[in-house]
Amino acid sequence: VAEGSYTLTASASGYQSQSHAVTVGPGGTATQNFALTLPYGAIAGTVTDAVTGSAISGATVSYSGGSATTNASGQYTLANVPPGTYTVSAAAPGYTGQSRSVAVAAGATASASFGLWRAPFFSDGFESGTLNSWTGSGGLSVQSTTVHSGTYAAEGSTLNGSTYALKQLGGGYQDLYYRAYFDIKSQTTGFTLMADQTSGGGGIMRLYVNGSGQLVLWNDVTQLTTTGPTLSLGTWHAAELHVNISGLVVTTDVWLDGTSIPAFSTSSATLGLMPVGQVQLGSQAMLQIYDVVFDDVAVSTSRTGP
CATH class of the missing domain: 2.60.120.200 (Jelly Rolls)
Structure with missing residues (x-):
C-alpha cells in the first residue's frame, strides 16, 4: 500500500459497517482494529388514557438511552436503540406513571404501548x-x-x-x-x-x-x-x-x-x-x-x- 491517507471500512453480514481514517507512512505498517456492532433497533407505540382510550399528547416515554414525547395521536418512537432489554417508562401530568420491560432485536422495532390511569387525589x-x-x-x-x-x-x-x-x-x-x-x-x-x-x-x-x-x-x-x-x-x-x-x-x-x-x-x-x-x-x-x-x-x- 502506497503511503498516504485512506478510509478503511469493515463490514459483515448482520452487523453495522464501520469506517476509520488510516494514515500509512513510508515503508510503515498501519494497524486499525474494528469492533462491529449489531444494527440499532427502535421502540414505538402509543400512550392513551386507560379508561377512555383517548390519546395522551405530550407524554414522555423514556429508557436508559433517551426519551421521546408523544404527538397529538399519542404516538412516539425511540430511535437508534442498541439491541437489548430495557425498562421503558411512560409519564404524563395528571396520570400515574407506568413502566415495562421491552426487548429490542437488532434492526427491528419493538412495540410498547401504555394505558395510563388517572392519578388519585x-x-x-x-x-x-x-x-x-x-x-x-x-x-x-x-x-x-x-x-x-x-x-x-x-x-x-x-x-x-x-x-x-x-x-x-x-x-x-x-x-x-x-x-x-x-x-x-x-x-x-x-x-x-x-x-x-x-x-x-x-x-x-x-x-x-x-x-x-x-x-x-x-x-x-x-x-x-x-x-x-x-x-x-x-x-x-x-x-x-x-x-x-x-x-x-x-x-x-x-x-x-x-x-x-x-x-x-x-x-x-x-x-x-x-x-x-x-x-x-x-x-x-x-x-x-x-x-x-x-x-x-x-x-x-x-x-x-x-
Whole structure:
C-alpha cells in the first residue's frame, strides 16, 4: 500500500459497517482494529388514557438511552436503540406513571404501548412507614413483611376485630372511585374490607368478606347485600368500588383484579342524598377474627385501575 491517507471500512453480514481514517507512512505498517456492532433497533407505540382510550399528547416515554414525547395521536418512537432489554417508562401530568420491560432485536422495532390511569387525589402514604396520611386509625400497623409494592403495607391481625383507618376527604364527592389491594392471610369470621361513608361516618356502601370468604357488596343505607366471588387466601387482590349519587340515576360498580363484577353493578341503588365525605379501610366492628394486609390504596374521581 502506497503511503498516504485512506478510509478503511469493515463490514459483515448482520452487523453495522464501520469506517476509520488510516494514515500509512513510508515503508510503515498501519494497524486499525474494528469492533462491529449489531444494527440499532427502535421502540414505538402509543400512550392513551386507560379508561377512555383517548390519546395522551405530550407524554414522555423514556429508557436508559433517551426519551421521546408523544404527538397529538399519542404516538412516539425511540430511535437508534442498541439491541437489548430495557425498562421503558411512560409519564404524563395528571396520570400515574407506568413502566415495562421491552426487548429490542437488532434492526427491528419493538412495540410498547401504555394505558395510563388517572392519578388519585389520595394515596395511603404507607411508604412513610406510618399511618399519618389518614385522619384516624385503630388496630392497623404498618409492616414490611408482606407488601404489594414498595417497602411498607398496613396489616390488621386480630382475634377481636377493630382494625381500621379513616380518611376525611375534605368535601363531599358524589362520584367517587376507591381502590385497595389486599391479601387475606387468614380469617375465621367476616369483616369489612373498605367502605364509603358520609363526612359524619354514616354508612353508604362497603365491600365485605363473609365468613365463607366471599366478597359481598353491602348497601349500608338499605342493608341489602349482594354476594359475589370467593376470594383466595394468601393472594393479592385489587378491589375498586365506584359510587355515583350525583343524579337521578344512582350507580354502583365494583372491579375485582381489574374485572367488573356484573352482579355488583346497578343503576338503581338507593344510597341516600349525602355525598361521600370519608372512606374507611378495614373494619371497626368488634368480635371478628382475621389477618389482612392492605397496600396501594387510592381514592380518585376516575378509575385508578388495574
